[in-house]
Amino acid sequence: MLLELDGVPQQRTGEAHGFASSKLSVLRKHPIFADLEPEAFEQLCRYAKHATLKRGATLFSKGDPGVSLYAVISGTVKMSISSSEGRNAILNIIGPGEIFGEMALLDGGSRSADAIANSNCELFVIDRREFIPFVKSQPALAMKFIELLCERLRRTSDQVEQIILLNLPGRLASALLRLTEKNKLEPQGRTIAITQQEISEMVGMTRESINKQLRAWAARDWVRLEHGAIVVLKAEPLQTLVEAGASDDGD
Numbered sequence: 001m002l003l004e005l006d007g008v009p010q011q012r013t014g015e016a017h018g019f020a021s022s023k024l025s026v027l028r029k030h031p032i033f034a035d036l037e038p039e040a041f042e043q044l045c046r047y048a049k050h051a052t053l054k055r056g057a058t059l060f061s062k063g064d065p066g067v068s069l070y071a072v073i074s075g076t077v078k079m080s081i082s083s084s085e086g087r088n089a090i091l092n093i094i095g096p097g098e099i100f101g102e103m104a105l106l107d108g109g110s111r112s113a114d115a116i117a118n119s120n121c122e123l124f125v126i127d128r129r130e131f132i133p134f135v136k137s138q139p140a141l142a143m144k145f146i147e148l149l150c151e152r153l154r155r156t157s158d159q160v161e162q163i164i165l166l167n168l169p170g171r172l173a174s175a176l177l178r179l180t181e182k183n184k185l186e187p188q189g190r191t192i193a194i195t196q197q198e199i200s201e202m203v204g205m206t207r208e209s210i211n212k213q214l215r216a217w218a219a220r221d222w223v224r225l226e227h228g229a230i231v232v233l234k235a236e237p238l239q240t241l242v243e244a245g246a247s248d249d250g251d
Contacts, residue, residue, distance in 0.1 A: 023073050024048070026097055027124065030071065032144045040138060047131060048124040053077075053117040064111045066104020067128045072096050075121025076193070079113045080201065090201040091156075093118060093179075093194065102145060103152075105131065119193075163204055166242070171203040172213055173238035176223070180232050190232035199230070 024045055027033050033044065048071075053059060059070070062081060070077070072094055079092040079100065091113055094100045104111050105128050135142050162174050176199075180190045200210045214230065217223045222238060224231040232238070 023050075023122070023124075026071055026073050029097060030099060032099065032141065032148060035140065036138070040134075044126070044134065047126045047134065049126070051123045051125050053121050053123065055117050055119050055121075057117045059115040059117065059123075060101075060111050061114050062111055066101065066107075066109060066111055068101060069099060069105045069126045069128070069131055070101045070115075071099045071124040071126075073122035073124060076118040077121060077123075078116045078118040078198070080116065081113050088201050089204065090198055093198075095182075102148065106135075106145060106149075118198075168203070168205050168209055168213060169241050170244075171205070172199070172210065173241040175199060175203050176230065176232055177235060177238055177242065180235065190235070191226070192230045192232065193228065194230060195228055196230075 028041060074096050077094040078090055080088055080090045082088045162171050179192045196210050197207050200207045214223060214225055218225055222234045224233055
């Protein structure tokens with residue numbers, strides 16, 4: 001049976017046991033839920049609803065009430081903000097195995113950004129009315145959410161620092177390294193599924209400037225440019241740019 005919550009088609013996991021064992025591992029493997037006792041994890045799974053989104057679909061908008069927690073099964077979700085003049089800034093790209101939406105969920109406030117499907121994706125959705133009592137019954141889980149929020153705050157502080165203090169090469173290098181580390185990509189295949197327009201919105205520079213810098217690095221065999229993706233071939237020189245405060249202009 002399909003349910004409608006926040007305008008997103010969903011399905012209770014109890015009615016879809018065919019995929020439960022594999023896809024629910026997204027929840028079990030996440031550090032937040034990994035140490036839950038089996039009975040508590042089963043209870044969590046009963047709350048989770050399955051949802052699918054087409055690329056470009058809006059999951060929620062800035063200012064919406066925070067009524068759900070989300071976990072990505074497959075695909076990616078873009079967290080962004082926009083100005084009245086139409087300028088966009090990408091704050092984060094959430095991939096498989098990650099959760100998001102916890103801040104507004106926990107404090108009952110409004111969403112601080114837009115969440116848009118960056119590709120076709122599958123999610124688990126957990127309603128606040130069920131999740132908050134569950135967290136209150138699991139003190140260790142509440143502590144882990146505090147740690148998650150601290151981690152997000154540190155990352156946001158790092159991003160702000162880089163935008164203020166680093167020039168374009170340093171900011172771009174830092175963003176590429178952060179994306180490879182976040183997705184635990186292997187050194188032999190550090191392919192980042194991101195467009196140049198998207199990464200320009202992450203680092204606060206024009207697409208033309210990003211393209212010029214990436215082409216300079218491609219000529220040095222530091223990166224390889226593909227359609228809708230960037231492959232990091234040599235992380236060391238990019239790290240050197242960041243550590244040196246981006247003194248090299250990359251040309």
